[in-house]
Amino acid sequence: xxxxxxxxxxxxxxxxxxxxxxxxxxxxxxxxxxxxxxxxxxxxxxxxxxxxxxxxxxxxxxxxxxxxxxxxxxxxxxxxxxxxxxxxxxxxxxxxxxxxxxxxxxxxxxxxxxxxxxxxxxxxxxxxxxxxxxxxxxxxxxxxxxxxxxxxxxxxxxxxxxxxxxxxxxxxxxxxxxxxxxxxxxxxxxxxxxxxxxxxxxxxxxxxxxxxxxxxxxxxxxxxxxxxxxxxxxxxxxxxxxxxxxxxxxxxxxxxxxxxxxxxxxxxxxxxxxxxxxxxxxxxxxxxxxxxxxxxxxxxxxxxxxxxxxxxxxxxxxxxxxxxxxxxxxxxxxxxxxxxxxxxxxxxxxxxxxx
Numbered sequence: 498x499x500x501x502x503x504x505x506x507x508x509x510x511x512x513x514x515x516x517x518x519x520x521x522x523x524x525x526x527x528x529x530x531x532x533x534x535x536x537x538x539x540x541x542x543x544x545x546x547x548x549x550x551x552x553x554x555x556x557x558x559x560x561x562x563x564x565x566x567x568x569x570x571x572x573x574x575x576x577x578x579x580x581x582x583x584x585x586x587x588x589x590x591x592x593x594x595x596x597x598x599x600x601x602x603x604x605x606x607x608x609x610x611x612x613x614x615x616x617x618x619x620x621x622x623x624x625x626x627x628x629x630x631x632x633x634x635x636x637x638x639x640x641x642x643x644x645x646x647x648x649x650x651x652x653x654x655x656x657x658x659x660x661x662x663x664x665x666x667x668x669x670x671x672x673x674x675x676x677x678x679x680x681x682x683x684x685x686x687x688x689x690x691x692x693x694x695x696x697x698x699x700x701x702x703x704x705x706x707x708x709x710x711x712x713x714x715x716x717x718x719x720x721x722x723x724x725x726x727x728x729x730x731x732x733x734x735x736x737x738x739x740x741x742x743x744x745x746x747x748x749x750x751x752x753x754x755x756x757x758x759x760x761x762x763x764x765x766x767x768x769x770x771x772x773x774x775x776x777x778x779x780x781x782x783x784x785x786x787x788x789x790x791x792x793x794x795x796x797x798x799x800x801x802x803x804x805x806x807x808x809x810x811x812x813x814x815x816x817x818x819x820x821x822x823x824x825x826x827x828x829x830x831x832x833x834x835x836x837x838x839x840x841x842x843x844x845x846x847x848x849x850x851x852x
Contacts, residue, residue: 525710527677531701531730534680534694537606544602548595610680613692616662620644622740624733627656630664633672633685635717636724636824637788637801641778647743648778650788651801653711654729656736657699665691673715676728678705682714702730708797719822725801742850746791749774752844760844763837771826774848787826794849800824810842 530536620626622644630641631653640653655661665674667685675682679695702709713724731739752758764774771787773780796805800821803809815838817826833841 525677529678531678531698531705532680533696534610535678538680541603545599548599610693613662613694616692625659628662631674633667635669636720636821638726639785645740646778647776648789652727652729652796654736654739655697656733657697657702657730660694660696662694670717671715672713672717675714676709676711678709684715697730707731720824723802723821727797743776746775746850752847756840757843757847760840763841764844790848792848792850794846807842807846810845811838814838814841
């Protein structure tokens with residue numbers, strides 16, 4: 498039985514190793530930092546882990562020495578020692594020193610990352626002055642560039658190698674904004690705005706294909722685990738071009754096929770009450786009920802979780818509840834026929850702002 502128990506432990510350990518081997522994708526893992534904030538947090542994790550492992554090793558060595566050298570060999574009662582001032586000083590001072598080694602850089606990093614004084618100055622979205630308002634809702638994300646007059650949904654576009662400042666808030670319940678390779682996480686609350694900044698490394702972004710995953714890190718409902726968004730980290734020149742292209746979109750372009758034109762009609766009759774198809778932030782925040790779809794055809798995911806193709810889009814429109822339980826779109830499209838869904842999908846996949 499003892500041997501069987503050992504094999505069970507070995508099997509369990511092997512499964513855990515295999516699971517952990519799946520971690521570390523450059524677009525998703527906090528263990529592959531791709532920015533200044535994440536790099537500092539990763540170094541702090543290594544420092545704290547090193548201290549803890551060191552303490553465990555030292556204590557284990559002392560324990561083994563005591564067990565082997567001072568184990569009882571006969572019935573003789575050993576000499577009784579009341580205490581040692583030297584030892585008492587050592588095991589009091591050493592933990593204090595270790596805590597200081599960990600606390601000083603942690604506190605320094607905390608104050609550094611909390612410095613958002615630049616946000617209070619007049620910003621225009623130029624290099625080093627980009628501000629993004631993040632609004633979290635069940636179960637999607639909105640990103641507003643107040644100084645650029647642009648609103649996007651589900652995909653955040655940022656320049657690399659410069660600070661990007663964030664205002665975080667929620668529209669319904671508490672969520673938490675987290676981009677594992679870039680840093681975080683920070684809560685989005687209904688009653689106050691949290692602020693912080695991130696910086697994306699250009700070389701690391703290239704290694705990740707310029708695409709990172711963002712997550713909600715606060716349990717918020719049945720589809721919490723599916724509340725993803727994508728981050729496109731591009732060079733400043735590419736970002737400026739994206740802004741230019743987005744600003745050109747004053748109204749949605751006319752669909753170029755008969756099927757897509759039919760889909761545009763269906764959209765205008767059924768969807769436009771919640772979804773916008775222009776990037777302007779002129780619409781009041783309270784009226785933004787669902788993700789902005791201006792550049793839907795250029796996205797990398799549908800609803801943050803599905804492959805970006807027409808078949809996945811049709812499945813989502815037909816039955817969103819099966820993919821994201823309790824989402825606010827559920828029940829809206831029950832009256833659409835398969836032919837109408839085909840037309841709507843053709844229209845949405847054609848919504849692009851860049852060639």
